[in-house]
Amino acid sequence: MLIDSHCHLDFPNFADDIDAVMERARAAGVGAMLTIGTTLAKAPQVIGVAERFPNVWCSVGIHPHEAAAEADVQAQTLIEMSRHPKVIAIGETGLDYFYEHAPRAAQEVNFRAHIQAARVTGLPIIIHTRDADEDTEKILVEEMGKGAFPGLIHCFTSGPKLARTVLDLGLSISFSGIITFKTAAQLREIAATVPDDRILVETDSPYLAPIPHRGRRNEPAFVADTARVVAEVRGVGPAVLAQQTTENFRRLFTKADFSALAA
Template structure:
């Protein structure tokens, strides 16, 4: 049993064949997935998907690429919308210094508002973090000092220092198809030391398809390839990985009721 903890079912590559996507996921042993919000103003799109499929849940949040577009979204708005019964997480929010599609100040402001919402609701914050290790670690430490909040570093691409900071603060780490790439040795090293009760797997579909599907449009069924690589790196069976990651998902995304 595998769960895709992060995908974007509303994106055209998946939405245009949603029934096929769901059928292939089921055939691959993927029993659940979270379709992740990138724009709060599209929240109804995410809830519609989660209402249509019993094994799909959603989140509410603003991707850092769009932080400056939704600065009018306040913590109270996130809290209010997250009360929807199919909404099980806050985010994705965070920092992306690789693309810098939004001003860094706007990204940080949005991240802190999402952290506050996670703290209030006790829903996990799904964090996007790219090429910003020092600033992300500083914000996480500072905000944790103001009160604990559950969080997940999704699609982990950072170094071991940020991983250890997140783990020290009680966070979880999710691995995507990137872990199958030839040049991802540092990520594989992180996957070796993350505790058995703190890791998840994901696709980030339709992006980042794992080997042997690299270059194709990603989809939830492909999470199996990521899971196989993580299991290999950790020296465990795929069955054990499925059991551990499913238990971790149920604990972190407790609103799913799994």
Template structure:
């Protein structure tokens, strides 16, 4: 059993053949997935997908790329919307200093609002962090100091220092297809030391298709390739990885129903 803890079924690349995407995932042994919100103002579309499919859950949140577009979304809004039965997480929110599509101040404001919503609801915060390791570690340390909240660093691309800090603060690490890329040795090293009860696998579909599909459109069924590489790196069987990551998923995303 495998769970794709992060995909985007509303994005055009997957929406055009959503029935096929879901059928292929089922055939590949993927028993559930979370379709992740990137704009709160499109939450109706996200939740409708989750409502229509028993194996799909959703989140509510604003991607850092769009942080400045949704500064009128406050913590109370996130809390209210997250009460939907199929909504199992807050986010994705975070800091992306690689693309810098939104001002840094707006990204941090959004991130802290999402953290507050996670703390209030107990739902895990799905964190996007790219080229922002030092600032992300600082924000997480500061916020956990004000009160613990569950979180996962999704599609991990950071360094070992950020990973260790996140783990120290109680967070989880999620690995995507990037771990199969030739130049991802640093991420593979992180995958070796993350505790067995603190890691997940994901696709981030339609992006970042793993080898042997790199360069094409990613989809939830391909999480099997990511899982195989993580299992190889950790020196465990794919069956053991499936058990560990599924247990971890339902522990973190505790609102989801197995």
């Protein structure tokens, strides 16, 4: 079984055919999904999708793009929202200096509040970082010094230095369909070196469809194509990679109730 560790099933892109999307995921061997919160205002919709399907869980958080629109978030707010049984993670949060839809200072405040919520709840923090390696590393090192917290860098596209720091801090790394792109040679080199117990795979759907689906709406079924490339660069078979990443998901997202999947 594969698990799509990061998707956005509440987005309008899936409104018309969500049941078909779920069926295609099942047919592709994708047994579970984590749908990700990007704003607190839309958290009810994210939770609603997770409540509808036994093999879907969710997170609550504020994407760095939304850090100004939903400013002054308090860790306690995230902590309270995370009490829902389907909420198994905090985020996504982090820093995005590529688009900078929100001021950097607001992004940092947002990021640190999410880290505090992850530290208190023990739920993993889902970190988005783009063109912000230096500040992401600084914040993670500083915050880990205040007290440990679990988490991962999702859709990893950074360099080897941040990868080493993240792994040294005890965090995990998730790879998206970007790893299948011809231009992603360095990313494939990094994926080959991540420890077996610290790697996950995702789609980030509806974005970043992997080869051979480029130009199409991405969906959880396509995580199988990403996993195939990750397995290849790591020198293992797809079944081994699927087992490792599923075990890693279960180890990291300990609140996820897998008993419902067997029912």
